[in-house]
Amino acid sequence: MMPQPGTLLGGRYRLRRAIGEGGMGTVFEAWQEDLRRTVAVKVIGMAPDQEGLARFQREARAAAGLGNPHIVQILAFQAPPHEPPFRVME
DSSP states (O other), rough: OOOEEEEETTTEEEEEEEEEEEESSEEEEETTTTTTEEEEEEEESSOHHHHHHHHHHHHHHHHHTOOOTHHHHHHHHOTTTSSEEEEEEE
């Protein structure tokens, strides 16, 4: 089940509103409570199997390894227990 605005993910990212949706999940505008800044959080849409989770993490690692002003920066990846996996972007 997709989290709703107001949900706190990873103990620090408060979802504000959905800003995009794709085949793998939803991107939310979120507030990073510990650093007091706005970020984007992509939440995987369904309960992934091990292969889906590995793919989501590989994509995050690949994007994090790129340094280009035209590619969004990946700030974090988390797959906490009892929460959907997500990645945090600038």
